[in-house]
Amino acid sequence: MLTLLLILLPIAAGVITLLAGERMAKQLALVGGLASLGVAVFTWLQFDPAAGSQFGFKYAWVASGGISFAAGIDGISMLLVLLTTFLTPLIILSAFKNEYKNPAAFYSLILFMEAALIGVFTATDAFLFYLFFEAALIPVYFLAAIWGGENRIKVTFKFFIYTIFGSLFMFVALVYLYYQTPGTHTSEIAAFYQLQLSPAAQGYVFWAFFIAFAIKMPLFPFHTWQPDTYTESPTAATMLLSGIMLKMGVYGLIRLLLPIVPLGMEQWGFLAMILSVIGIIYGSIIAIQQSDMKTLIAYSSFAHVGLMAAGVFSSSLNGLQGALIQMLAHGINVIGLFFIVDIIYSRTKTRYLDQLGGITQSTPHLSVYFMVLLLGSVALPLTNGFVGEFLLLSSVFQYKGWLGAVAGLTIILGSVYMLRLFQKSMFGPKSKWVEGFQDLTASERAVLLPLVIMVFWIGIYPSTFLKITEPAVSQLLQLVNN
Amino acid sequence: MYPIILLSVFGVVTLFLGFSKSKNILLPSTLLFLALALGTNFVEWGKGPFLYFYDMLRVDNLTLAFNGIVLISAFMIVAISGGFQDNADAEPAEYYGLMLFSLVGAIMMIGFDHLIMLFIGVEILSVAMYVLTGSNKRNLRSNEAALKYFLMGAFATGFMLFGMTLLYGATGSFQLVAIQGFTSNMSAASQSYIFYAGLLLLLIGMLFKVSAAPFHFWTPDVYEGAPTIFTTFMSTIVKTAGFAALFRLLNHTFAIYNFWWIVIAAIAVLTLLVGNIGATSQNSFKRMLAYSGISHAGYLLIALTALSKPTQNAIIFYSLAYSLSTIAAFGVLMLVSKEKTIEGQPNERYEAFNGLAKQNPLLAFVLAVSMLSLAGIPLTAGFWGKFFIFTSAAERGIMWITVIAVLMSTVGIYYYFRVIISSYFKEGDTVKIRVAPFYQIILVLATFLTILFGLAPGIFEKLI
Structure with missing residues (x-):
């Protein structure tokens, strides 16, 4: 249940910030960020590295399809959750000195972003992972395109289309993997680990994943969106992109690509x-x-x-x-x-x-x-x-x-x-x-x-x-x- | 069954109400009629299947679900039509009457079990649409659109009728059950070329109605020329009913899947390419939505190409998601284009939306959500619509078509986001846009449902 709290707390804080209006926005956002950090540290204190995935929850989402709203925290997730919750309050605090127009929207978008990132790092269902992976794009796109520099509209648009282009390939791969699972199908990531795919299929899935994550990180030669976007975005968005969002790509490599297609790796x-x-x-x-x-x-x-x-x-x-x-x-x-x-x-x-x-x-x-x-x-x-x-x-x-x-x-x-x-x-x-x-x-x-x-x-x-x-x-x- | 009777009676009643002095009664009475039709539609839920009119019409949960989508869409569209108060030339009683009649046609198409019923349904729906397209009678473009739609539509009807005749010649019956029996007994040795030709001609007629490429050429001109409220009607209700009918037809000829799947697949791919690439070069938002309508027909055709277990739910869900977003998008367009005119004509270009987020944040949000949903971004209903379509293709094992669809989705993001960029990031004038409270409720409802189905598609699944 702690995982659910970690995902929902920033959303709640974001909504409150948005509703509270301009004057209190900064302070409320900071309190929200610190509260999430508090929960994350509390989770860490309870955390047992050897015990695998913990504090999980699982609700049926599309019941007939075996797709569930499921998340949990293992060691890899724990580290990234700590990173996200540690950096978010600092990013909020770092924006204090700048006067942004419409601050309530600005700070609440940062908090929504935090929620989506924690979702990516904790999801144990492949489609939930994908959902958060894409959802994380939307707040940061608006942050960069509303509060960014001179060329922001063109640059962020390129960034958005480029990254979504990559993740759609991952989506096709996930749908394919989902249909390879036995019985009535399930989209648990752990079930994907058990698949015995042919080497050729593993090759295709490898590239679908690779393109998605390589664009997100970015790796050569998929990096052309990155310098412009980092430069044109407001600093808070640049921090979110470089400090945390880039890690979604590396995390994806570790969580999905490596264990699902070892032969593709070979x-x-x-x-x-x-x-x-x-x-x-x-x-x-x-x-x-x-x-x-x-x-x-x-x-x-x-x-x-x-x-x-x-x-x-x-x-x-x-x-x-x-x-x-x-x-x-x-x-x-x-x-x-x-x-x-x-x-x-x-x-x-x-x-x-x-x-x-x-x-x-x-x-x-x-x-x-x-x-x-x-x-x-x-x-x-x-x-x-x-x-x-x-x-x-x-x-x-x-x-x-x-x-x-x-x-x-x-x-x-x-x-x-x-x-x-x-x-x-x-x-x-x-x-x-x-x-x-x-x-x-x-x-x-x-x-x-x-x-x-x-x-x-x-x-x-x-x-x-x-x-x-x-x-x-x-x-x-x-x-x-x- | 009940909706057909009720709507026919109510259509006549609405025409008579037009004689009364007060035009104000028409909008609430039409809404009441639609609400009654919607309510009685679900009386038969879970009890069927029933056969009516000498086994020509079939009522089961599938048809009731499609009827529900069509009636809900019609209710929302009528609600935002605003009674046609601002146009002195308008004849609201006739418009509402025709809308109610055309719904009867749509429901017949959805539930047909006999080719004649299909033909009657298509004609009732189409003839009403020809008239409504030309209803702005002092406008040249509206007249041109109506004539174009009528000529092309009549031609397509000819194909359809010819196809039905050949099918009758081959099978000796108009009944879907008989056709199904005929196809499953057809062995490789006894292939009936008359049957194949008939099926193809019938499909051409149907694909014209849902604006699939290469039968789509009328769509942009007609959508642009017709009054926006009827464009909304056309793009949601005609499309939903058309796909319901196609689904029934293909489902009953599943035995010869190997024959038609490649035809549908080729048309799906072509439709996706034409719709998405055509949409990128438009300057008019309304025209872009016309091409977007073509591209969504392409996605739905992917589900038909696969015709696997999840296809039925995929089509229902996708139609609903598409209808909600399209109604919201056209609804916002109507409000915005009315306030900003070029030479007395409503401005339907992208620039009309510049600065919308400041002029009216609610409208900008409604528009953004509907665009995100049409683009298939997660957390909206449109995402799950695409998801179910792709899963039905994966179930059948045709992954290549989903790769093309995914590439075209990326193209889609380009043109859907142009209007978000206009409304949020570009500076515009400071015109205040007025929204009637009832209008606002409908737009908020469409947005709310889009997000609700985006967060919890399971809710919908429980209903079906």
């Missing part, structure tokens, strides 16, 4: 792996050239997710564990970085690196927070990025030595573009744009401090989180290897 996994590794290098090289800070971080995110996907495609314990911990770490870092860009933009009205410089001189706090998050992102030991990247690279290396070596370039390239970002914006002579730059306010610090604490927590003692997912991951791998 045939096509190598190609998928190559595409992921190309994405790592390609994204990094483009990130080095960017002068818009938001676009730069967008490309860095594209590069990072390539490595996560490569880890999943290695289908090894290290790869999956690395991908999971990296999802957590990447969510935290990328949200922090986008927030810092937003802070700089709101004071200087520019995001271009060649117009910035010398911010450090007046902002000790901002500099420290920025540096910590940045080091987390370039995977310095003792920060959160290191744990994930280490596990991921070792898994790719075991898969194919030379691929591991190529993917390993991410460490060098990552520090190039990240340190360039820091150097150009923070150091150097003070540009005219940064005159009178104020250091962080209390509410801005309230967002960054939890993020920085998490950077160190995961970096120094990752087993708090690795331990949550480990039994679930090894169980999943057992399925794959049979």
Whole structure:
């Protein structure tokens, strides 16, 4: 029942926020976000990693078709639910400093988005998963298209059609799998794991899933919607997209693609792996050239997710564990970085690196927070990025030595573009744009401090989180290897 | 059975009510008549099957469900017609009378068990529609549409009648049961080419009525030229009744599935392509909805192509979801286009919707939900409609057709979202749009049902 509460609470909070009107919207949304976080932490305290799917519920939905409204939390879901509920209040808080028109709608859409994301991460029925997977698009589309930048309408429209195009293929695959289940058919994901499909069928299903998730993450060459959308969206929507929504794709790979079509993986996994590794290098090289800070971080995110996907495609314990911990770490870092860009933009009205410089001189706090998050992102030991990247690279290396070596370039390239970002914006002579730059306010610090604490927590003692997912991951791998 | 008698009587009564001085009584009385017909429709629920009129009409739960959809749609359409108060030339009594008569035709088509009954039903429905299409008699486009519809429709009727004659020649009977018996006894050696030709000609006539490609050319012009209220009527009721009839016909010739499935499949694919690709290049919202109507005929044809166990529910659910969204979309169009005119004509282009979210948030929301549902986005009834259609194709094992349908759905999102973008993200003028309370209730009801069936399709399943 806790799972149902986790899904319904943000919806209820969103409706209340919407009805309460403009004045109280911010505060109510924050309270709603924190309440969900509270429930998620409570769930975590009760959670037993070894016990499989817990706190579940199941209601008949289309009874005659064996389709049910069913969700539950296993280790993998737990981690992502924690990530979602941890980041959402911070995203809400980070929007406080900006004045948005029609704030009630703005904040309630964020909460609806949270509900849909939790739904994706907990659904145990394939069609419920699909439903939330699509439903998550609608709030973020409106967030980006109403409150976004100049080209928002065109860019978000492309984003919407592109991602829905991908998920429709997944839909066809799910309908197909549903009809392969024995008896009166069922759409439980666990039942899909038991199917014995022919290798050819597995190949088709592999590609249907791959296209859906590769567009969502995005992987090379399906990434063309991403940089524009991230750049044009309001920061809160960018955070939702990069911090959490991108994880839906990786989660889909782990939850559906890997265990349902292991033979498809065998045939096509190598190609998928190559595409992921190309994405790592390609994204990094483009990130080095960017002068818009938001676009730069967008490309860095594209590069990072390539490595996560490569880890999943290695289908090894290290790869999956690395991908999971990296999802957590990447969510935290990328949200922090986008927030810092937003802070700089709101004071200087520019995001271009060649117009910035010398911010450090007046902002000790901002500099420290920025540096910590940045080091987390370039995977310095003792920060959160290191744990994930280490596990991921070792898994790719075991898969194919030379691929591991190529993917390993991410460490060098990552520090190039990240340190360039820091150097150009923070150091150097003070540009005219940064005159009178104020250091962080209390509410801005309230967002960054939890993020920085998490950077160190995961970096120094990752087993708090690795331990949550480990039994679930090894169980999943057992399925794959049979 | 009861609705046929009641509606025929009420149609005549409505015509006589037209002699009274007060035109205000017509709208409430027609609504009352429709409510009575709807209520009596379900008296026979769960008791059937019954055969009436010398075994020419069959009443079972399937026909009652389709009757329900048709009558509910008619009720909503009449409710938003507003009594035709603002048009001095209008003859409301005749319009309402014709609408009631045409419903009799629709119900005969839905329940036919005899080809003559099908023919009579199609004609009653079509002739009423020809007249209503041309009812805006001072408008050139309305006249053109009516003439076009009539000429093409008469031609299609000819095909249909010819097909029926050949079927009679081959089987010696107009009864569906006899035709079914004939097809199941037809072995490979004794194939009857007259029968095949007759079936194909009959199908052509029916496919014309549901505007399937390549028999769709009349649709955009007629939908655009007809007064919007009758366009709504045509796009929901004619289509629902047409698909109910096609479903019956194909169901009874299932023994020769191998013969006709590829024909229907090819027409389904062509209809999907024509409807969706045609819709993308339209500047008029009303014309776009005409092409969207063609594309939805394509989705329904996929279900007929498969004709598997889930097909029956799929068609019922899809017709209902499509009707609700279409009524809501045309309803909003009527309100918006009336306020914004170009050279005295209602503005039916996409630009008319610019800034609707600020002018009237409720209308913008109703329109957005109906577009999402037509596009098949989850949490709306349209999604489950597509879902059931795809499952019926999967049950039969034809996955390739669903892949084409999915690709075309993506195209669909492009044109359905254009109007959402106009109403939410574009700046428009500050005209206030007035909505009568009753009108508002109907639009909200359509939206509510669309979302309700989107969240809990199981509710519907329990009813059937």
